[in-house]
Amino acid sequence: MNVAPFDRAARIGVVPVIAIPSADYAEPLADALLEGGLPIAEITFRTEAAAEAMARVSETRPDLLMGAGTVLSVDAVSSAVAAGATFGLAPGFDPEVVAAADAAGLPFAPGIMTPSDISLATARGCRLMKFFPAMAAGGPDMLKNISAPFLHLGLTFIPTGGVTQDNMHEWLSLPIIAAVGGTWIAKPADIEAGDWAGITARARHAVERVDEIRG
Known part of the structure; x- marks a missing residue:
């Protein structure tokens, strides 16, 4: 499978x-x-606008590395691919979805x-x-501990859910974290308000913070 998009995400x-x-x-x-x-x-399939939004970005803003999130079904895999998504993520493990993504x-x-x-994911x-x-699952310490028996397999992770500007350093300091x-x-709410300047500022600050953490 081509993993170049995730390599870019990690960078x-x-x-x-x-x-x-x-x-x-x-x-x-x-x-x-x-x-x-x-x-x-990562544009998530949590809204009905997701597929069309991905298609627009794919067509008009090719410089943006765009992925699909909340990919919960085989149909969602097909929709993501059709919309031009370059990678996908899900909140849980479904072997049929993993197989469909691999096939696509x-x-x-x-x-x-x-x-x-x-164990189930590595087997696939x-x-x-x-x-x-x-964060609700236990934060960086929990991930470090549950992943320890598998590290010889070269696993890496993208934590989401409760990750913020203030705690991202706790995650990115771990070598197992890709992003x-x-x-x-x-x-x-920021998107609906058209707060593009605010989004730009937070994006820039996040990039700067990653650089600071990684040195």
Whole structure:
């Protein structure tokens, strides 16, 4: 499977997780992120506008590395691919979804929260996983402990759920973290308000923070 998009995501270090209210916001949102030096977004299938928003970004803003989030079904995999998504993530592990993503050539990170989840995902060939809900599930210490028996497999993780500007350093200081995902950069209310300057500022600050943490 082509993992280049996740390699790029790891280099960037932070992935905005976005529940977009309307596809009409797709281009200005992409522009705000790009202006902030953050050329990546995970548009989640939590809204009906997701597929169209992804398609618009894919067509008009190719410089933005765009992924699909909350990919919960085989149909969602097909929708993500058709919309031009370059990677996908899910909050949990579903072997049928993993298989569908693999068959479609869509780099995919299933969600895990327990050692059993990790065992199931690794058995399906997954080496990058989403840790969700990251803070509610125990935070960095929990992930460090449950992943320890599997580290010889070269696993890495993207934690989301409760990750913020204030605690992202706790995650990015761990070598097992590829990138962090968070909603604070572009919340639905900010998008609906057209607060593009605010989104750009938060994107820029997040990028600067990653650079500070990683040195």
